[in-house]
Amino acid sequence: MPHDVSLIAILAAGFGLALIMGFAVSYIKMPPLVGYLLAGVIIGPATPGFVADVGLSMQLAEIGVMLLMFGVGLHFSIDDLMSVKKIAIPGALFQMLVATVLGFFVAHYWGWSPLGSIVFGLSLSVASTVVLLRALEARGLIETSNGRIAIGWLVVEDLVMVLALVLLPVMGGLFQADTNAASNTDINELMQVIGITLAKVAVFIILMLVLGKRLLPKLLWVVAKNGSRELFTLAVIASAIGIAFLAAKIFAVSFALGAFFAGMMLGESKLSKRAADESLPLRDAFAVLFFVSVGMLFDPQILWQEPLKLLIVVFIILIGKTLAAMALVLLFRYPLNTAVTVGISLAQIGEFSFILAGMGLAMNIIPNEAYSLILAGAIISIALNSFLFDGIAPLIEWARKRSDLARSLDQRIDPLALLPTNTQQSLLTGQVVVVGYGRVGTRVVTQLKERGISCVVAEQDRSIVEELRKGGTPAVSGDASDPFVLIQAHIANAAVLVIASKDSIDISKMVETAKTLNPKIAIFIRAKNGEEIEMYNKEGWGKSFTAEDELANRFYTEVLKELKRGD
Numbered sequence: 242m243p244h245d246v247s248l249i250a251i252l253a254a255g256f257g258l259a260l261i262m263g264f265a266v267s268y269i270k271m272p273p274l275v276g277y278l279l280a281g282v283i284i285g286p287a288t289p290g291f292v293a294d295v296g297l298s299m300q301l302a303e304i305g306v307m308l309l310m311f312g313v314g315l316h317f318s319i320d321d322l323m324s325v326k327k328i329a330i331p332g333a334l335f336q337m338l339v340a341t342v343l344g345f346f347v348a349h350y351w352g353w354s355p356l357g358s359i360v361f362g363l364s365l366s367v368a369s370t371v372v373l374l375r376a377l378e379a380r381g382l383i384e385t386s387n388g389r390i391a392i393g394w395l396v397v398e399d400l401v402m403v404l405a406l407v408l409l410p411v412m413g414g415l416f417q418a419d420t421n422a423a424s425n426t427d428i429n430e431l432m433q434v435i436g437i438t439l440a441k442v443a444v445f446i447i448l449m450l451v452l453g454k455r456l457l458p459k460l461l462w463v464v465a466k467n468g469s470r471e472l473f474t475l476a477v478i479a480s481a482i483g484i485a486f487l488a489a490k491i492f493a494v495s496f497a498l499g500a501f502f503a504g505m506m507l508g509e510s511k512l513s514k515r516a517a518d519e520s521l522p523l524r525d526a527f528a529v530l531f532f533v534s535v536g537m538l539f540d541p542q543i544l545w546q547e548p549l550k551l552l553i554v555v556f557i558i559l560i561g562k563t564l565a566a567m568a569l570v571l572l573f574r575y576p577l578n579t580a581v582t583v584g585i586s587l588a589q590i591g592e593f594s595f596i597l598a599g600m601g602l603a604m605n606i607i608p609n610e611a612y613s614l615i616l617a618g619a620i621i622s623i624a625l626n627s628f629l630f631d632g633i634a635p636l637i638e639w640a641r642k643r644s645d646l647a648r649s650l651d652q653r654i655d656p657l658a659l660l661p662t663n664t665q666q667s668l669l670t671g672q673v674v675v676v677g678y679g680r681v682g683t684r685v686v687t688q689l690k691e692r693g694i695s696c697v698v699a700e701q702d703r704s705i706v707e708e709l710r711k712g713g714t715p716a717v718s719g720d721a722s723d724p725f726v727l728i729q730a731h732i733a734n735a736a737v738l739v740i741a742s743k744d745s746i747d748i749s750k751m752v753e754t755a756k757t758l759n760p761k762i763a764i765f766i767r768a769k770n771g772e773e774i775e776m777y778n779k780e781g782w783g784k785s786f787t788a789e790d791e792l793a794n795r796f797y798t799e800v801l802k803e804l805k806r807g808d
Contacts, residue, residue, distance in 0.1 A: 247294040251301065254284050254293055255533040256526075263529075266624070270631075272372055274591075275624045277529050278616070281536020288541065298534040302599075304482065305531025307500040308524040309592055311481035313370055313399060314504020315517045326704065329393030332569045336394075336587065337401060339565035340366035343557045351550070353611065356412060360601040363405055364615050365557050367398045369591020372623055376586065376630055387582040389701070390570075394583065402593040406495045409600055411438045438493070445492040449502045453484075457503070458510030465512055474519045480507060481520070497596060535595045535616065538602075543613040550610075554618040559625065563588045578637055585629045589622035590615070660697070660729045664715050668695040669731040673800060676721040676751070677742025678705050681767065685739055686714065689800065697730045724754045733758045737800050740766045765799055 262276030262283075284293045344362025353361065373395055377388045457480060464476040481503050488499025507516050543551060563584040570580040598615045601607040660669075672695040675682050686696045698716040700706055709716035719726040721740075732738065738755050740748060748766060755762055 247297055250291075251293045251298055252530075254291060255280065255298075255530055258283055259529050259533055270627055271624050272376075272627055274369075274372060274532055275620060277532035278536040278539070278620050278623075281533040282539050282541060283536075284533070285537035285539065287539065293537060295537055298530070298537055301527070301530045302534035303496055305527040305529075305534070306592070306596055307482055307485045307496050308478075308520070308527045309370070309531065310497045310500040311485075311504040311520075312517070312524050314501040314506075315508045315513060326393070328390055328570065328573050328575070329397050332390075332566060332573075332583075333394045333397035333401070335569050336562055336565045337363070337366040337398060340557060340562050343561050344554075347550075347553055347557075348611070353608065354606070357601065357607040357611065360409070360597060360607050361611050361615070363402070364594040364598045364601075365554065365590060365618065366562070367402050367590060367593045367597075368395055368562075368587040369589055369619075369623065370395060370399065370593075372589055372591050372626060373586055376626065387579050390575075390579065391583050391586040394566075394587065399593065402597060403495075403498050403501060405597060406497055406600065407438065407442055409597070409606075410604070441492045442494050442498070445488055445494055445499075446502065449484075449506055453502065453506040454509055457506040458512070461507065461510050461512045461516060465515075470519070473515070474523075477507065477516045477520045478523060531592070531595075535599075538599070538612060539616040539620075540609065540613045543610065543617055547610065547614070550614055551617050551621075554614050555621050558590055558618050558622045559588050559629075577640070578633075581633055581637060585626070585633060588629060589626040590619045591623065594619060660715055660717055660731070661710070668715055669697065670734045671695070671736045672697050672715075672731070672734070673737045673739060674699065674727070674730045674732055674735045676700075676738070676740045677767075678702070678709070678716075679742065682739075682741035685741060685800070690714070692801070697735070699726050699730050722748070722750045722754075724758075727751065727754050727758070732762070735759060735762055738762055738764045739800060740764070742767070 258280035259277045262280045263273035264276070266276040266279070267273050282288060284291055286292050286295065341359065341362035344365045345358040348358035348361040349355065373391060377391065460476060460480070461473070464473050467473075481500050484503040485496040485499035488494045488502075489496050507513055510516070566587050567580040567584040570583050571577070594615055598607065598612050602609065602612045673689055674697050675686055676699045678686070678698050678700040682698070682700075686698060689696050696714065698706070698709055698714060699721040700709075700716060700718065701720060703718045706716045706718040715730075717726055717729045719729075721727055721730075721742075732755050735755075738751075740751065752764055752766075755764060
């Protein structure tokens with residue numbers, strides 16, 4: 242029987258070519274994402290042969306956007322952002338401003354409209370969530386201080402772009418009305434329209450924070466109790482797409498924003514990790530279709546028709562953004578390695594650039610040429626980013642050998658990584674060194690201090706270290722698996738080491754350092770399941786203690802026993 246196979250054709254051609262091209266580019270050490278974009282170019286209208294249904298592919302791309310933003314929301318953590326807020330917030334805003342201004346001026350010089358120039362500049366200013374997270378994960382950098390800064394920086398960029406996506410339809414409508422109908426719209430009318438839009442967004446956000454935060458996690462628990470894996474996955478996907486759709490229809494906000502908040506609210510549930518794992522295959526599949534659909538809109542002729550413009554775009558993405566980020570990180574007195582890592586990690590553009598540019602193209606704010614330049618810049622920058630990451634260590638080594646300035650910048654030490662010289666010596670003898678100041682570490686330190694037992698805290702979150710020092714508790718910032726951090730905590734004079742952190746840290750290296758510097762030290766470790774304590778003292782490793790009460794109380798009890806035994 243006759244039937245329309247447009248959707249099946251897109252899925253078959255899109256997934257098949259994406260697999261082939263993704264595998265081909267990964268073979269030469271490029272991100273598979275580049276292959277997905279190239280697959281879209283091959284089945285797009287700009288190249289000969291099979292041409293997929295562009296309109297239908299754009300709807301599939303919208304689903305991809307929803308699920309991409311839903312995934313960002315699931316992994317979005319206010320705590321992670323707060324830990325690096327002093328560098329991530331000003332850094333992201335400054336770097337976006339520099340890239341936007343550079344993009345604006347070159348676009349304005351090329352004769353594009355002021356609003357179109359702003360959209361063009363913004364599209365060049367934001368890095369790809371997918372590319373950055375996968376690059377950091379592949380190199381084991383996510384849990385490092387450099388990785389945390391880069392991710393926090395990225396979160397700020399994403400939030401700015403979410404706001405831009407909300408305001409663009411309003412601004413575009415007003416600019417078009419003023420141009421086409423010679424409207425007398427003044428600043429008051431402009432502010433009124435923006436105010437109404439922001440009010441709708443505010444109402445939506447409040448509803449999500451008040452009702453969604455309570456209802457969505459409960460929904461997951463109810464479905465999870467049923468025991469059906471399919472129903473659980475269905476509940477997660479239905480929440481993402483359903484809330485995104487209702488947000489767009491009722492509150493006139495973007496699908497992206499609705500899906501982002503759906504992810505954030507589900508992220509509040511203890512089942513959030515399972516939700517992320519169960520929905521990952523579908524999110525990955527539609528993310529592939531999103532990048533394929535984006536590639537379909539790319540016109541390869543821009544490569545030979547406007548090579549100079551493309552070179553300028555690539556320069557802004559790779560050089561302008563990187564130098565701006567590095568300059569600000571160095572200004573905050575971080576070492577050269579951190580500055581280079583953060584700068585290069587952001588030297589590409591991705592999904593938010595496509596979303597914003599696509600919206601601008603659909604509203605006739607930017608020309609087709611601008612969209613093609615953005616896509617070409619994305620493909621080139623993403624392809625080069627992997628090679629740039631691999632070149633970080635050789636680049637720093639080369640700079641150190643040839644520049645006194647580079648050597649001094651690279652040898653910089655974070656002031657918070659050094660224990661203040663005015664710290665009382667009585668607090669650094671027989672003390673308890675606590676690694677990790679989360680829920681468990683906080684209670685351990687509080688209980689020990691109430692008994693008059695001195696503690697030194699080693700914590701990666703710089704803001705926590707600052708607060709501890711203000712409260713009179715000695716604290717150092719950094720990864721305690723680095724011997725330098727434990728040395729700063731005066732581990733050689735300590736009586737007990739408590740490893741209360743549940744982060745992915747090298748515990749074996751930490752224990753080895755502590756035992757080397759202080760053979761008599763007692764060590765308590767929070768086991769991987771988070772509910773046991775493993776103990777080491779002069780008799781060697783003891784049995785694990787199951788935490789019947791709260792883990793912090795058990796830590797406190799065992800530490801007291803060991804201190805009394807030492808006396």
